[in-house]
Structures are given as structure tokens and as C-alpha cells.
Amino acid sequence: MNDNDTIKAVLNEIRDGRLDVDTGLEKLRDLPYQDIGHTKIDHHRKLRNGFPEVIYGEGKTPEQVSEIFKHMQELNNVLATRVSADMATYVKSCNPDVIYNSLGRTLTYTGNKISYGKGKVGIITAGTSDLGVAEEAKVTCEMLGSKAFVISDVGVAGIHRLFDRMDQIREATVLIIIAGMEGALSSVIGGLVHQPIIAVPTSVGYGANFSGLSALLGMLTSCASGVTVVNIDNGFGAACAACKIAKLID
Amino acid sequence: MNDNDTIKAVLNEIRDGRLDVDTGLEKLRDLPYQDIGHTKIDHHRKLRNGFPEVIYGEGKTPEQVSEIFKHMQELNNVLATRVSADMATYVKSCNPDVIYNSLGRTLTYTGNKISYGKGKVGIITAGTSDLGVAEEAKVTCEMLGSKAFVISDVGVAGIHRLFDRMDQIREATVLIIIAGMEGALSSVIGGLVHQPIIAVPTSVGYGANFSGLSALLGMLTSCASGVTVVNIDNGFGAACAACKIAKLID
Amino acid sequence: MNDNDTIKAVLNEIRDGRLDVDTGLEKLRDLPYQDIGHTKIDHHRKLRNGFPEVIYGEGKTPEQVSEIFKHMQELNNVLATRVSADMATYVKSCNPDVIYNSLGRTLTYTGNKISYGKGKVGIITAGTSDLGVAEEAKVTCEMLGSKAFVISDVGVAGIHRLFDRMDQIREATVLIIIAGMEGALSSVIGGLVHQPIIAVPTSVGYGANFSGLSALLGMLTSCASGVTVVNIDNGFGAACAACKIAKLID
């Protein structure tokens, strides 16, 4: 049932006298989220844009994250990203069922069975140093109900390593390409395959890399048509976009 | 028939003695493109990444564009982007069947019937000034075989205009959101719908807009998960990405 | 009594022989501030631009801050901003009456009763991570004699949370909108209300956020007319501006 139907239903109830105006207003307001003081948990988001709200760990205290977790895990599986080891330790001490992935820096609760769609997300990295971002993307995909696989260290400076994996790459419904430095991998793959491609620039590098700017600009100006880009190091956002796309084939 | 199969077929022919090694090499080399001196036309690209090569008009002479057109239109429909009015006049004088779209600055030849897929691309603009980019995207979608519609002037400073069109927006398979200035439209729509979203920052604005930088950074850091971004003013690239996604449902 | 009157009064006294020239010069010089060696405390500022001088903690030593506090609190309430926990501990050990707000990182002395004006400052944040800046703004407003309230976590990616609070938002005399990432919240609210809006970009985010640059540029190029902007993370400055505005209705 989508939002529009909900509103129409409420209007119908009011017309039919089954609902008074003030309760109608209340109803529209109450459903979407739950206010726990510092944060408004948006249980309704799944209905609205297809995904549950996800906790962004950076800039929050361990106590805040733990409390949000507690409220959310009553209703849903829960995902938190950008979680430091210290924050993870604290949250686990209060919520023993959560699992910490130290490479991807994610914290997950999966008390409810995830049902996977038919689409498959292929995650490709240019170098070993990009694996943290790839892991964040992979965990996110799985929490959002899409299978995912990772192929790492196939950067363009040794392009035969990439060609060797093209068969596997071509099996994915949608691709996430993760690369730092000049970010050329997305251009090369973009010229070889027909799937949608989401490129993630990483901050791997130094000097003229300017914290990921070189890869970001490189991917945005890619000579391969149809490559889209997310923020630097944003494995999570790439996974969200990839899953929305992968679900189209269900 | 994909590339891998082609290569395997050639290897098989060689094994069976039906093909000598040098002709085998030639064969692999000849198919993909046609060399017309200054440019290598890539007829093969459609097989490889799903789309025919497209002519990027800027930085080319009218003569070059006209010649590429002539070679390509023997085999395919043809699309050229970033075509100035003067260049269009010249090309039309040599290739009378081409059509110029002055708002989107595209030049097209559609001698072959386009067969459209089931997916539909929704193109949304924040302001009237973004219409040129929207038009480039729309023409590109249609040339690539996806139906597209444009909803314009629904920027966030008058958000009820947007809400009024949400039903129509929700009918698209994939959305292209085009906005200049702070680029906020993609965040707001991203929070309201479940479709894949491709955001196009435009250079509309002045001062701290820095030729599109403000919208670009705004879209890349969007608080709505799963928004992906293409280069500033790149309606063509957004359309390529959108069509790849839209074709998944066929 | 404003500056001009003071000067005229001194000129009059000199004319009438009630004051000699050198004493006149001295008089004009002595009133405004008090020199404590490394710093010139500007007691006069309140007369001149409506607010007492405020201590900016960063780049000062705990000893300097403590000394300035001591001198200022003889005459006025005192506010220090950007105070680290360590600095606060030191200053409290010497000046036991001060209060430390760890979220907003402010240190205050309020020995004198604050008389509040009729205006009310509404402080709105996009996310939980923006609360520190909001708290700095709130404490500053109260020290400057304006009531303030905070509404947090109503960012545009879940826009119904914002709409739900519009009634309360419309009660404010002036609004401070605090947001990181793309800073879109000020554009959306700017299109919905008629109050003056001061936008504060925050450094919350990563990658293409470039330490607050994305939100700063987004707010400066806001498509909503009449949004003004202060420095990144500058809750204090926004509060000063808001209070100047709020006092107009007294």
C-alpha cells in the first residue's frame, strides 16, 4: 500500500464519517516515525522509498547509536555504517545480537530472515586498499536483499587481470566499480559491458589525489557513457543505488 | 552474440583449420570499427556495451561531424550532441535527412525504426533554465530505445508544485533529476520514491555556483541514499545510464 | 546613550570650559575597553553594536580565557565559545560559578539576570549530528536575551518529518537552519515560510563535502530567495544575527 493510497483511504474515512478531522490529521502524522528525543526513527521509510532507515555512525555517540539500534531492532533488521571499533564494542555490550564487520566498519542486526531478489550486484575494486569500501557495499547490499560478490585488485595498470574476470563480471545485474587514484577502472569496464555501472571514487592515494578528488573528477568525466558516480568512499550509497536497480528484474 | 563468443568462434575455426592464424587476427580486428582517418567509428560498440557510438560535437569541425555522420548512417541511426546551430546547418546541407533540436542541441538521423522497451524514463527539472539539459536527455533516451517524459519547473522553493506531480513521477521506471544552484531536488525526491535516481547538476546560476560546482557537490553529498550523479550539464550521460537501467525490465 | 551623543557631550563640556582638552581625549579613550595586557576587553561594545564581547576559546590558553573571564564577569554576564573540555575544567577551577555545556562547547557566567525580549528564535537541524552547532546557537541566543527552541532531525530526505513540525516552526520570529551535506533544508523551509532565515552549513559529512564546502555553496546558491548564510559550523554567529533581528519587534 503506497502513501497516496493511505491518504486517499483517510480522506474516504472522513467523508464517510468513520473518522473525525483531528484524528485524521493525527493518523497521517503518527504512522511514519517514532520520536526518541534526539532522533526521529523513520520506520515508514521502507514503504516510501524502498529501504529501511540506516544509522550513520560518524558524529553520533555510542550511546545514541545503541539506543537507536534498540528501538529499530524491535521492528526490522538494522544496519549501521561508519562504526568505529570502540563504538561497536559499546553497542555489542548492550545489544549482544549485533555483528561487527571491522573491514567494512558496519554493525548489523539480522533477527528477521532476509529474502533475496533475483538480481546480483557485482562489486569490483582496483586495488587491495579499496577493500574496506567494497565490504561496506557488500554488507549493505545483503541487508537490502540483494546478493553481491566482490572481485578485487583488477586495476587498469595490469589490465589482463581484469580481462580474465570479464565472464564473471558480465553475470552481474548491475556493477559497482571502486577505485582511487585516477579512477580509470570505471571507464575501461564501462566500454566493455552493457550493465548499469555505479562508480565509487576512494580516497586511496596521496598528493594530487587531494583526498579522492582526482578519482571523483576522473569518474565524473569518464569517457564511457552511462557511468554514474556517488560520493568519495561511499560504498553504502552505491549499494543503495545498485539494489534499487537490481530489484527491477524481480 | 557477445564478444567472448566471437573470440571462441574464431579460435574454434582456427582449430578446425577452417581459418588461418593471420586471417583470424584480421577478423578480430576488422569487425569492431571502421577507420576514416581522423576517427575510428565503433560500429561494434552496440554489441559490447549496449549502445551505438555517439558523436560529441564540441571540439570537432563541421566537416568532421558531417563525414562521421555519413559513415555511421549507412548502418545505424545516429545521434550527435553538443551541436551548435552553425554546425547543424552545415551537416544538414550535406545530410538532408538529419533533424536538429535547437533546445537540446542534438542532431539525429532516424532512418531505421526504433523499437522501444517497456521501461519509461522520467526527467524532472528544477527550473525553466534547466530545460536544455532535459531535452538532450530526452532525445538521447528515445534514440537509445526508451520512452521518456519531462516534468519541468518543480524546484524545492515551491515544493507543492512537486507534490502535485508525484503520481506521474511514480510511474517512471527510473528518474533523471536535473537541477542547478544547490541541487536539492534530488534529495527531496530521493526521500519520496523507490526508483533509481540519476542526478544531473547544471551550471545554471552564478557566483558561489562556480559553474555548477555547488549543485555537483550538493548532489554527491545528498542525504537521500542511493542518488547517483553524472557530470555537470551531462543530460546525455544521464540518459545512457537511465536507458541501461530501464532495459532491465524487458 | 549612543556614541555620537557621548562625543557631542564631551565637545560641549570642552566648550563650556568644564573639561580641558587632554582630559577630553582621555575620557573618550578610557570608557570603551580595559587593557589586561594580551587582550583589550571591550566593555563598551554593548552600547556600540548591541552585544557584549564574547570570548572565542580556540587558539587561546586556558589561563588567558580564565583571566578574561575574571575581568569581564565583574561587570557583565559572560559567554565563551569553542571551549574544549580541558579548558572548561581549568576555568571552572578558578571561576567556580561558570557553567560548561559540553555538547555546545560553551562556558557561561550568568550572575546577572537576563531580561528576555518578545522575539523567539527557532533553531532547526537536518540531522542528529548537527546538534552541537544548534546547542551553541541556543546558548548564545539565551545569553543575548532571546528565547530559543530547537527542532532536530527533520532533514529533507524524510520530508514528512519536517511538515509535521511546520506549525511550531511558523511561531518563531526568525529561523536558524542548520544542515550539513547538501544543505537543502534551508531551501525547502525558505519556500514554505515568511520569516527571516539564517542558514548555518555544518562540516558534517565526508568526501565531496570537503569540510562543509558543499553545504556552504548549496546554501549560498539556494533557490529560495532571502536565505542568508554564516560561516561553516558558526552557531554563535547565526545566533548573534538572529537576536539582532528578533529584537526589532520589542
Added chain:
Amino acid sequence: MNDNDTIKAVLNEIRDGRLDVDTGLEKLRDLPYQDIGHTKIDHHRKLRNGFPEVIYGEGKTPEQVSEIFKHMQELNNVLATRVSADMATYVKSCNPDVIYNSLGRTLTYTGNKISYGKGKVGIITAGTSDLGVAEEAKVTCEMLGSKAFVISDVGVAGIHRLFDRMDQIREATVLIIIAGMEGALSSVIGGLVHQPIIAVPTSVGYGANFSGLSALLGMLTSCASGVTVVNIDNGFGAACAACKIAKLID
């Protein structure tokens, strides 16, 4: 009558059976704006955020501007900004009652009497070259119903010129300070007066000015508390903000 009341009224009519659901939906949709194809004119905006919609001339064709003018001037006074001399000539040829201000590059229709509030906007410029921006601000203020005056060429390199005008400056309800180069004028005035100050950086200068960046950064980091800033050369936006503030005293 504000938006909330309108919606409540519609809900009440539906409850009472005086209105069916579909007409109710239609009603909410019809009021706010008028669709003329390429543009949605937002007649409703005045109710929502206190000002009528204004036409931004840049990036529009003279024909589009003329058409929007025609539709809007049936109901309201109309203001267009960033209008080139050529565009003005065209619009005047179709709409003879409009007035072009070549310094401020504004086009106005004032068929309806403007009723002015009590507040007064003081517009101060550092140099003669900033006068275009000042003029845009002044015309905008007057169209929005606030009296305004301009004091020009009182930059800080000859600070006695400024001091000489302080009496007049202190009479304004709110100040707009316009300066290029290092933008120091807002800091100096900010230390001398108690009114709200809106600073407009201009692109006047060369070299390290970087098209207004030096003044923009200077004003954002002003050592005078409570200075707020709008986009480079944005006299219009500053005037909108100033008028919202000036109307508080009515």
C-alpha cells in the same frame, strides 16, 4: 489565510459532504500556481513565504520572459532581474508598461500601488563599481514594499568617508553592505552599529579576487559577530532578506 487553514477547510468541506474527494484533491492542486507550459507561475507564493515569484532573466529567452510577464502582470506587480538590454527591449515591445533599469538590470511592472512598511533598508557600497548590485537591491526592496536608500563609495581605505555617514546609516532598520575585493566594509560597520547586517560580496576586482571569492570568504569569516552573507553579486537575495526583516517592525 495560511496553507494549513486552507487544507483544514477543505477537509471540513469533505467531512460535511459539501465536497467530494476528487474535487477536494483538485482544489488543493489548482490554487497555488498556473501552468503555462515551460513554467509554473506561483501566484500563491506570496501567501506562503511573503513575496511574489520573481523572474530570473538569465538563461531564459526574451520570449519566455515576455510570456511570463504577461501572465503575472494580470494579478500582481512583477519584477524581473538579470535582464540584458536586448531582452528588455524585446519585453518592452510586447509589454509597453514595463520599466527597465539599466544599471540594476531590472525590469518592473508596477500597475498596482505598492504600500510601504515602516522599516527602512540602508544599502551601503564600498566603491563606485558596486553600484549595479546596489541598484538591483534597491529596486527589489521597493517592489517588495520597503523604502530603501543608497550610500556609495565609503570603503575602508578612506574610513573617514564612512564615519561621516554613520548618522544616516544608523537610521536604517536593517543594512545591506555591498563590497568587492577583501569585503572588509561589513566587518567595520558590523563593529559600529546594532542593526542586522546582510553582506553582499561582489565580483569587482581581479586576480586573487577569483570572481568574488575573496570578498565572499572575507565576509563569511568576518570578525564582527552577526554578519550574514548572500551569494556573490546577489543584490536581489539580500533585498529579499532585508525586507523580511524590515517587515517585522510593522
Added chain:
Amino acid sequence: MNDNDTIKAVLNEIRDGRLDVDTGLEKLRDLPYQDIGHTKIDHHRKLRNGFPEVIYGEGKTPEQVSEIFKHMQELNNVLATRVSADMATYVKSCNPDVIYNSLGRTLTYTGNKISYGKGKVGIITAGTSDLGVAEEAKVTCEMLGSKAFVISDVGVAGIHRLFDRMDQIREATVLIIIAGMEGALSSVIGGLVHQPIIAVPTSVGYGANFSGLSALLGMLTSCASGVTVVNIDNGFGAACAACKIAKLID
């Protein structure tokens, strides 16, 4: 004869009484260049760093360029770069033996036979639009005594076009790789060959290309070891470096 020998010879002559001190000073001063008022022509440069001085046309008047040409062509072949069509017409009217290359924007005088070394410079471009820079490089190489060939339009988005030319590419002594947009071509070739590579970023592109910045940063952070970079669009500089390298094998 290098500089050191010249100086030593002069010292020896002084010691032997064959030269007085003042004439010695004069001698050292006179050889290297010829002063024609606005410009000091550096005939000596060839001895010092292996190449004759070259005229940089931009920012000079046609008259200045023509005059420098006249003085230099008495002794040497002459090369001018960044010469506009208008400037070329003027110079040719005074110096009929010069040749203008409109694509590469070079003006040359080759009255003296050029003797070519054994090395060969391979110039590779990613797209048709990079040909102007390639032509500037090719003309420069030939003027400096190195044979050069151009392979164009083999960008990474259609990587089989590149692989098809690898045999020819491997025949060069040193490679100049010219690419705009993300500049990925130098990384891919850098991973496939063992020759020295000089990468030239071009300003071909728009938006996030930022006038060549994306290619520049991409090439500087190339994941292929040993790629060196010159300024944006600097075909001349790349050719100078390539010729210095190519001459090592003579």
C-alpha cells in the same frame, strides 16, 4: 663545446695574457644572446640545454613575433607555438618562407636541413578532439630532430581499438599520451609497455573537467608507475621532453 669549457678557455686566455680582463667579461656576456629591445634572443640555448629558443606566441603582438623571427632565422631554424591565424598571416606577409600549421597552431622556418636522430616519438591521443595538441607535439619533435608518428582516437572506452595498435606503439622509443576527460589512457598504456611515457592532459571536456584539471589530476595519480606529466594542453613541452629522451639512443 659546453659552457664549462668556454669559461675555462676564457680563463686560460686571461692567464696567458692573450685576453684582458674586461674583454674577458665582455666575451662571456656577448655570446649567449642578442638583445633586440623587448626580447633577448637566446642563440646560445642550444649549447646549454640541447634546444634552440622557441617563440611562445600568446601574449605577444604579431609585430614582436615577426621581428624575433627575422633575427632568429638568420642563424637557425625557428619554431613558434600558440600562433593564431591572424598572427600567422601577419608574420607570413613579412617572412614569406615560414609555414603555418593551423591545426597545431605552429609557425616554422626550416631553411636549414634538419638531421634526424634514430629515436622515434610515438604520439597517442584518446580522441579526435585532442588532435590539435598532438599536432603541436609532432611539429615540435620534427623541428628538434626526432621523427614522430601520431595514432589518434584510441581512448579507453573502446579499448580494442588500442590493443589493435599495440605493435606500432611498441616501436616508439618514447611515448606521448594525450587525453582529456579522466586521462585514463596513460594508465592503461603505462601498464602494457616498457617505454618512457609523457602524459599530456587536455582541456577537452566540460563541467567537472574544470578546464583540464580532471585529466591533470588523473595522470598525476596514475596507478601505472613511471608516467610523467606536463602542463594541460602542452604538446610543445611534452615534445621537448620526448626528444631529450629519444636522443639518448644516438
Added chain:
Amino acid sequence: MNDNDTIKAVLNEIRDGRLDVDTGLEKLRDLPYQDIGHTKIDHHRKLRNGFPEVIYGEGKTPEQVSEIFKHMQELNNVLATRVSADMATYVKSCNPDVIYNSLGRTLTYTGNKISYGKGKVGIITAGTSDLGVAEEAKVTCEMLGSKAFVISDVGVAGIHRLFDRMDQIREATVLIIIAGMEGALSSVIGGLVHQPIIAVPTSVGYGANFSGLSALLGMLTSCASGVTVVNIDNGFGAACAACKIAKLID
């Protein structure tokens, strides 16, 4: 007679009853400048900071410049900078005694004899293309009463040209070093001489020059101690600083 004395004198007159308070205020106000509507001419500036006001031509209309000229030349010699050829023609048509320097883009009126100080300003340029900036500096020096000489085209890529002129360079009281590209000339000369050095970065160059940024940053980070820098292409500002220094030896 300096400002302080003037103020004290006025105070004394008031004390003695020789002046009433209002006339006193008037007196202080009247002397310094003359208001001609759009511009306040600052005749008093010479007393205050040693130089007459100078007209900055860019962003002013020919009519404005001509009018300012007329008012100023009644009392003083006059200098205008950044004057285009068209503006010069207009001003000369109204003020026939002015002289236009097309290379330096200055307009001067020298009806009063200039008396020169003992100091001498040496102006050194790296290349022929920097001569325009050098000429602006030279004219400014002479208008401000300092003799100046120009040595051009002695950039560091042919360092013997520089060494040859060191004797002449060492005769100056203060040096202005003008260079584009990497701006290295100021570092090299800074290591060889003991005079004060003012470096002027120029916008000569392209690509990574970023309109003078490379020379600006290079000069600011010069490894030679004691080099100071002015804005890009600011020959005028460098001359002002140089003349202030040169006058110290009088």
C-alpha cells in the same frame, strides 16, 4: 600637518570659543573629500597615506572616469589604471591634456611638475609578455615621484641573461619582480641581492597556471626570505609599495 594635529586644533578652537560645536563637526567633515554624486573624491588622501587617490578604470563607465578626472585635475596630477583603449579615447575627447599609455593601459594628467625623490625603483620582468604589467608599474612610480627603470626578459630558464644585468639591478633602492608561470625569478634574485623585493605574479601562461595562481603561490612560498607579494597583475599596487619604501631614503 597630520590628521591628529588638525583634530587637536579644532578642539582647541572650540575650547577657546573661537568655533562653535556644529561648525567644528562640519570642519572635520569638509576637508577630506568632495562628493560628486556617484563618487567621493578623496583629495585629503595624500596627507593621510602619502599618495593621491587613483582612478581604477575597470567597472566604471567612460563618462564616470571623465568626470572624476575633471574634478581631480583641478587640484592634482591624476592617474587612472586599467583603462581600455575605448575609454581612453572618450576621456581624451573631453580632457585633451591627458596621455594614454596603451601598453600599460594608464591614463595620466601631469599639469603640475612632479618632484622626484632620491630612491630608484628597479622593475624586472621574466618575459616579454610581462611588459604590460611592468609599464603600469613604471608609470605609477613616476606619477608618485620615484624614478624607475625596466629590465625585461631575464627569466630563470636562461639565467645568464639575469647575471649579466646584476650590476644594474643592484643600483635600485627597491625591486619589483614581475613573472608569470612558476614565478621563480623572485626567489633567484631574492637570494642574490639585499634590497627589499616586491613580487608581482602575472596571469601569463595557461593550463595549470590557473590565471596566475601558480605564480602567486610560488612567490608566496618563495624560499628566499623577505620577498613580499601583491595581487596577480597588480603593477600599480607594487609601484605604490615600492614608492613608499623608496621615499624612506629622502
Added chain:
Amino acid sequence: MNDNDTIKAVLNEIRDGRLDVDTGLEKLRDLPYQDIGHTKIDHHRKLRNGFPEVIYGEGKTPEQVSEIFKHMQELNNVLATRVSADMATYVKSCNPDVIYNSLGRTLTYTGNKISYGKGKVGIITAGTSDLGVAEEAKVTCEMLGSKAFVISDVGVAGIHRLFDRMDQIREATVLIIIAGMEGALSSVIGGLVHQPIIAVPTSVGYGANFSGLSALLGMLTSCASGVTVVNIDNGFGAACAACKIAKLID
């Protein structure tokens, strides 16, 4: 035996029936690298581009580096760069034969005898603080089979120190010039010698150095023709390029 020959040989074997198609595919795939899970070691690279793969330490864990080392040192000498002291200690504890260079931050294993070519790489630094980068370059050269020598602290602010070493500098086959701040050293040397020059900007400096940007831009815009540039602080990359060049004379 180069790649092309290998592929032709495989094709020949297939034609002759000595090899079946699947084994042929396998063969091409197996040779080049060895997959150790997180990383694909590229033993084949030496054949392809003349150098063995090198380990980039930053962003890898000590465990990963140690494991890669173990696999690579069975077949080759091994070089790792950007190795912190802690990482070095760990790797040495597992691989006792490795040697750590703390100034250059390199880790090397040289179990196999290195055979040096005839070319010599001259490494010149502007200041003492650039020595770390110089050391990284020197170690890399030696691992890649080129002799190298370092001349330090000959920056342009004391240019006689440089001139004193010119004889030694002229003996090198190719030069690496390392400088921070304004990076002028490469321009000065570029004007004095005829060898190929690779410039390395360093992040030595502060303020307007912007982490090496000033030197980077300075070197890219060098007025000496034929200077090429690598990334900031990239001693390793400069050495790779220098060795490729030095080997040309063998």
C-alpha cells in the same frame, strides 16, 4: 619473449592441434599473476612494462604486506614503499632478510643479485627537508637496476651552491629534481642542462604551499621546456620513469 609472441605461439599450437581451446585459454590466464586472495601478484609485469610489481604500503595491514612479501620474494627481489616503522618491524619479524630504510620509508629484499645498467640517475634536492623523498627515489632506482647519486640542499635562494655542483650534475643520464615551496629548482636546472628532467614537488612548506600544490603548479608551468612532473612526494614514481629512460642507453 613479449606478450604478442606468447599469444601468437598459443594460437599456433591450437592450429597445429597441439593444444585444445580450453587449455589455450587457461594458459593465457595462468602465467601472468598469482592470486593470494586479497591481492593478485603480478609476476608477469616485468615482461610487460619492464619492472616488477612494487608493494605500496599505505592502506595495507602489516599482515597483508608480510604475506605479499613472502610470495614475491620466492621469485624476485622485492620493494615496498611508504612503510611505517611499525609495519617494518612486523614484516622483519616474519621475513628477517628484509632491510628497512627509515628515511626513505622503504623495505627491500635483495636475495638476487641486481645487474646495473650503464645509465646513472642524478637526484637533486632543494633543501634538507626533501631528503626523505630523495632516499625513496634512490632506493627505487637501485632496486630497478640503475645507479643513482644524491646532491642535496642546493636550492635557488643560494644559487652558487648549485653552480658549484653543475659538473657532477652534468654527468647523470637523467635527472630527478626534488623541491618544495615554489619548486623553482627544476626551472633553473632545466635552463642549464640538456638531460631529461623529472621534477618531484614535495609537500615541504606551510600556508600557501597547500600541501605541495604550490610546487606542483610551479613545476607544471615551468618556463624551462621539457621538464616533466610526477605526483607530490612521489620519489618512487620519479625513479621508475628515470630508470626507464636510463635504460635506453644500454
Added chain:
Amino acid sequence: MNDNDTIKAVLNEIRDGRLDVDTGLEKLRDLPYQDIGHTKIDHHRKLRNGFPEVIYGEGKTPEQVSEIFKHMQELNNVLATRVSADMATYVKSCNPDVIYNSLGRTLTYTGNKISYGKGKVGIITAGTSDLGVAEEAKVTCEMLGSKAFVISDVGVAGIHRLFDRMDQIREATVLIIIAGMEGALSSVIGGLVHQPIIAVPTSVGYGANFSGLSALLGMLTSCASGVTVVNIDNGFGAACAACKIAKLID
């Protein structure tokens, strides 16, 4: 005796047979500096550009600094800047006569009496937080033989504090103005005095200050003619320039 004379003397000795050529070369080489391995100490610099070499502490090891100190203090007074407390402790343990200034972060040895010139350097800071830079400037001035005084905390937001000190400011021969944030202080003072002004931007501030960029750009584009600028936080460089100027009056 200057460099030129020295060279001429050597040439004369060779002519007269009193010196053989090789010894002559040696002689020119030996005087200027002393090579202690990692660093070349430039004892000769005082003759060449008026000041002894100064040690820049950052990026050097305590051992290196201590060793350089030891060698230099045999002949001269010594100054080291950017010395951390730890480095100072180490150097003092080896060289007990050195003095550490913790605010200015300088280390000095003054075994030889300094003889002061007649000029006086006035150092003015905008805020208390700029005092570290001021102290570095003051110590440097004194080491270079110029008296200096500091006036602090007279920023433009409380401009009467500045006016109160104008008499003292006008006594200086040359002024160093130190300010962070918008750097407006140099413009205001530049409009009030006739002395040469050297402006030092500081990194004091946050957000849009971008580590001193706002003050740097502000000072470079100052509307007061004749202000020159040094690198961010570069109190040392400003002092060098100021002393060169101050010495002109001796």
C-alpha cells in the same frame, strides 16, 4: 666587499700569475658555504643578501638542527624558527647557550652583540590568537638588527581600539600587520598611514577561513594601495622584509 668585486679580484690575480686557474676555481667555490653532509651552511649569505642563513626547524630532526646550530654559532648569532618544544629541549641539552621562545617557537643564540639600526618595526595584530606569529616576527627583527614593538588585539570589529593607538603606530618606520579571518586590518591601517605595510595572513579561524585562505585573499585584494603580503603565518618572512626596508634609513 660584494660578490662582483671578489670575482674581479680573482680574475686579476689569475692575470697577474699570482693564482693558477684551478686554485682560482677552488677559491670561488670555497668561500660561500660549509658542507656538513646533509646541509650546506651558507655563511656567505650575509654578504650577498644582507642576512645570515636561518634554520627552518620543521621537517628537520632535532639532531640535524643541533648540529647546524653548532657549526653556525662559531661564526654568527643564530636563529631557528618553527621549533617545537621537544626539539628545543634537545638542542638546549647540547647547546646550553641557546634561548627558546615558546610563544614564537624560536630558538636563538646571541653570543655576539647585535648592533641596531635607526629604523623601528611596528607589529600590529588583530587578535590575541595572532600573538604567536607576532612574536616570531619580533624575535626575527631583533636578530636581524632592527628594534620592534608589538600592539595586539586592535582588530576592526572594535575600531576605536585601533584609533587609540594610531600615534604609536605612526612612529614606526615600517609596519607588519598580522590578522586572520577576513584580514581587514591591513586595509584599514593602509588607508590611514603613509608607511610601507607588510601584511601577514594567519590561519586563525575555521570553516570558510580554509586554513588562512580567506585572510590571504583578502589581503592580496586589499582596497588600500601598496599593501604587500607574505605567506600565511609567516612572521619570519615579514620580519625579513621589514628589516630590509627599515635599514634603508641608516
